[in-house]
Amino acid sequence: MLYSIIVSAGLETIAREELSQRFGDTGHLKILERKPQRLLFQYKGNPRELLALRTAEHLFCVLKRVPKMTRSRSSLAALSGSLSRFNFKEVFECCKQVGIGVRKRVPFRVTSRLSGKRNFRRADLQRVTEQALVKRGWYLSPGGSALDVWAEVHGDDGYISIKLSKNDMAQRPYKQAHIPASLKPTLAYSMVRLSRPHPKDVFLDAMCGAGTILLERALINRYHYLIGGDVSTDALDATRTNFGRQHQPRQFFHWDARNLPIQPNTVDKIVSNLPFGETVGNVPQLTNLYRRCLKEYARVLKPRGRMVLLTSQHTFLDDELRQLRFLKVGKQLTVDVRGKQAWIYVIHFA
Ligand SMILES: C[S@@+](CC[C@H](N)C(=O)[O-])C[C@H]1O[C@@H](n2cnc3c(N)ncnc32)[C@H](O)[C@@H]1O
Incomplete structure (x- = not known):
């Protein structure tokens, strides 16, 4: 057939x-x-x-x-x-x-x-x-x-x-709580795949929103530890609701991703969609956020680790990556996020 x-x-x-x-x-x-x-x-x-x-x-x-x-x-x-x-x-x-x-x-x-x-x-x-x-x-x-x-x-x-599918094929039953900029689960799953999930992964989404990426990671295969965090308590509440009691071990933090309370060289995979758009801040604010987050991600990532980042403001990310020559873009994909172009970057150490 x-x-x-x-x-x-x-x-x-x-x-x-x-x-x-x-x-x-x-x-x-x-x-x-x-x-x-x-x-x-x-x-x-x-x-x-x-x-x-x-x-x-x-x-x-x-x-x-x-x-x-x-x-x-x-x-x-x-x-x-x-x-x-x-x-x-x-x-x-x-x-x-x-x-x-x-x-x-x-x-x-x-x-x-x-x-x-x-x-x-x-x-x-x-x-x-x-x-x-x-x-x-x-x-x-x-x-x-x-x-x-x-x-x-x-x-x-x-x-x-x-x-053959019902309208909810791409929905997930775990998604009970939502935040405005939440990712489609199909896209979150695809980003997780690009991180090459491994059972020994310490996996981080430092801007986890409603937890879609973390949950897609939890469902893909075994992992060592899941870490999520967000600057918004509403977002963290949504993550906790969507996780319920399942998928241990994991820990969620209320934090600013520019300053992570995580030891250097301890995380295997970082998968995150970076905030974008005018609602988040003006150009200098976003540039500052991207610069400091990228440095922080590079600090906590293990030498053979991978980052998979999504943004619709790729010029900011490109500018920062040009400064940080020890990081290399292995793959770049153009995707559609709510009708707008966005880019997934797969980044590792050069
Ligand atoms: C695009 S949303 C993430 C959506 C998430 N992937 C989901 O599917 O629900 C970006 C998130 O970044 C968070 N955020 C923005 N600035 C942050 C910062 N400095 N530190 C931590 N989180 C931040 C926002 O609160 C928001 O929840």
Whole structure:
């Protein structure tokens, strides 16, 4: 069966690594393509297992993929026409495996997505898909039990898929308390992966907010110790609520990350998203914060340790890194944070 997952922009490579790592050994997985914000793959196992992917926002089973879509209306007809003789048996089986019941007369609704210049509109894409499925005996229904069909045209590719995941696939049950600038768990998980988690890690997020990064680390595999801190007591309360009694040993501190009460060379991994934006402070304040935090992180990090830092104000970080020549950027990724560009830096000692 052909599947696709949708991921946040910039996380495609990490999602691919996650897929391979989790399912590569089973012999059931064949990754076909990596597209912007999408991975296409064949999987012979139970699709329920795919719902556990931590980088994915949505999971689909792909009914039809039509390559060579052009801007003309004829390619639209080719996409919807591909459904006229499609055998839905395997797809319905797949739906059942993830708990989506399929009735004899199938209720459905269509969501359409379109990018690039086309001689047809999104509404046309939706209409022709609906018509093609009604011809197959399905009926349009807005109800909750309706199959969620997605018709999409991006670049040269057209897809007709059924959404297997619920809207909360990318949410995490631990996230009970929130703070305004809290990270998406999928992004926090990806940052943690970039730190190369190891069971002996002493792991630090010195600006932990609601604790998303620390919790994603706790859930990935064993660790030696988790340390979190924040200058805001509200944020720390949110972290404590989200942790509950689980995930020991760990310790949370009310502190200023510019002055950490931690011995030098004691931390293996630091993963943090640095504050950014005007709400946090003006340019001199932010420059000062970045400079002093970076020096402090370098002080507490072990010689073979790693920092993974996220910021949308990369010029500040670049300026500071130019001064601190003993630090080296091993990898830099551009990602999307709430519709804005941001950068993940993977930093180690030169
Ligand atoms: C972008 S938020 C972190 C969000 C967090 N990763 C999450 O997912 O909830 C940045 C955090 O840095 C904290 N912060 C700002 N300046 C700080 C400082 N000097 N020392 C420690 N924490 C600080 C803020 O209180 C805020 O909680």
